[in-house]
Amino acid sequence: MDRELRKDLERIRRFEQANEDQLNKKRCKSEACVDDDKQRVRLSLPRAKEFYPTEAEFRDPLSYISKIQTEASKFGVVKIVPPSTWRPKFAPCFGVFENSDHLFCVRRQIIQKKTVLPLKDSLGV
Incomplete structure (x- = not known):
């Protein structure tokens, strides 16, 4: 590779890195961000109405x-x-299984366990 091409590629790489850094700063400027093994957890989301x-x-x-x-x-x-x-109860087609023995339990999901980090870790507690 000639010298000019290498210089151009290096300039492009530095430019892309600077843009990425700038975007990351803008994303976290108004939000409390926590870095944990390169995973960003945004803590500024309001809780859903229950x-x-x-x-x-x-x-x-x-x-x-x-x-x-x-x-x-x-x-x-x-x-x-x-x-x-x-x-x-499981009923994919209303009325089809009402008087049938084709019932089985569905899995109940604990949504608190579906977070990127455990809740206490993400809140810094």
């Missing part, structure tokens, strides 16, 4: 969602926490 329906309200989840739609639409994202006694 709704806690009663067992009676949650017998028909779709009607409950319709009921809270006006209030929930103000927030963009909401979290509906079902009653502790609620056990979902």
Whole structure:
């Protein structure tokens, strides 16, 4: 490779690195960012509005969602926490399996465990 080409490639590399550094600074300027093994966790996200329906309200989840739609639409994202006694049943086609033995339990996910870092680590506690 001739000398001029190497110089040009080096200039391009430095320019790209400077742009990347500048973008990273802009991203974190108004946000509290934590670096942990090159993973960025943004701590400036507000918590989602939470709704806690009663067992009676949650017998028909779709009607409950319709009921809270006006209030929930103000927030963009909401979290509906079902009653502790609620056990979902599998029914891919409404009416097909109602009187059938083709029921099985679905997996209940603990969404707090779906974060990049454990909650206490991401909050610096």
